[in-house]
Amino acid sequence: MTEAVLWVDPAGSVAVDAAGQAVWATMPTHARQLVRVDAIADRWAARVDTADVETLARRAGGRVAETREFGDDRPVTRAIALLRHRDQLRFDPHDGSELTFDADGIIGRGSRDRRVFPRVxxxxxxxxxxxxxxxxxxxxxxxxxxxxxxxxxxxxxxxxxxxxxxxxxxxxxxxxxxxxxxxxxxxxxxxxxxxxxxxxxxxxxxxxxxxxxxxxxxxxxxxxxxxxxxxxxxxxxxxxxxxxxxxxx
Missing domain, CATH: 3.90.79.10 (Nucleoside Triphosphate Pyrophosphohydrolase)
Incomplete structure (x- = not known):
């Protein structure tokens, strides 16, 4: 089981430890969305409920931190941005067909096999x-x-x-x-x-x-x-x- 997964709630908040560092945990059992953040380090991000993030924060002796606290943390920023893309884009803007995503959960394809990349x-x-x-x-x-x-x-x-x-x-x-x-x-x-x-x-x-x-x-x-x-x-x-x-x- 992957030991480097960032749990992100619907508001984009994550658990941090007592030192204010983001907590990378094991793969959650009921993630709604999943994206690979770093292929080399095998880091992933998972969309979970707010209660799950709160529980993880308590286990780590820390707190729940908002997205805005991680402007300089590139892996966390990438994780939140990719999950935001998955949440907001479910259909191909070109033809309206439902998107299916690659193994990393990043690039989507509609019925015409047109690639849809995360928007910046x-x-x-x-x-x-x-x-x-x-x-x-x-x-x-x-x-x-x-x-x-x-x-x-x-x-x-x-x-x-x-x-x-x-x-x-x-x-x-x-x-x-x-x-x-x-x-x-x-x-x-x-x-x-x-x-x-x-x-x-x-x-x-x-x-x-x-x-x-x-x-x-x-x-x-x-x-x-x-x-x-x-x-x-x-x-x-x-x-x-x-x-x-x-x-x-």
Whole structure:
């Protein structure tokens, strides 16, 4: 029996031990979905009920952890993303036939034998500095307003990544940006995204265009003020970018 299986509940949560490390257990007896995460190490992920994950967490002396806590854990991120794909895609988008999956549970095929691969949605996120100052633009989302984060959004068809970030910055904050530079990237299994990070500058201290209402509050902050704000959680690309900027004193 495989000894390296990640049990994932319908919300994408997994069991972690007392040190906060994901628990890889034996194969569950009643997994609803099963995907291979790593062929070389023979790691798998299984979709199970929330009660199963809670039981495993108690056995490990730990707790149940949400998807958002594993931004830097590649095997866990891959596991959650692949199971999310299996849950959401049951039929071939081309002809509507039911999909059957390969032995690894990753690639599906419909009645026409057309391969259907896991979907990844590109998104952009970025740290915007006010030109000539030592401040960055942070915001609270209108629907998830308990923490401060960077400007982000999905890439539209026909856009490159830099264009997408410039559009999102203008739509959400009313600021025009320039000097866009690539920073890094991070898979984000919670939404099936690949987050691509940028830095940029703006000359617009105040909004010069109408905004779309997605943000509840927008604020320019300096390095000392960052420490007083509840930020996006550790493990997220937003937290990494903000922390890196803050530490450049």
């Amino acid at each position: 949605d590109p998104a952009v996120i970025g740290l915007i500095e006010l030109a000539g100052t030592d401040r960055i633009l942070l915001a609270r989302n209108a629907h998830r307003g308990t923490f401060w984060s960077l400007i982000a959004g999905y890439v539209d068809p026909g856009e490159n990544l830099e264009e997408a970030f410039a559009r999102e910055a203008c739509e959400e904050t009313g600021r025009r940006i320039h000097s866009v530079r690539y920073w890094g990237s991070q898979p984000w299994a919670a939404s099936g995204s690949l987050m691509v990070g940028f830095t940029a500058r703006t000359d617009d201290q105040e909004a010069v265009a109408p905004t779309d209402g997605e943000l509840a509050e927008i604020r320019w902050v300096d390095r000392d003020e960052v420490d007083d704000l509840p930020l996006a959680r550790p493990g997220s690309i937003a937290h990494a970018m903000i922390t890196e900027w803050r530490n450049k004193r």
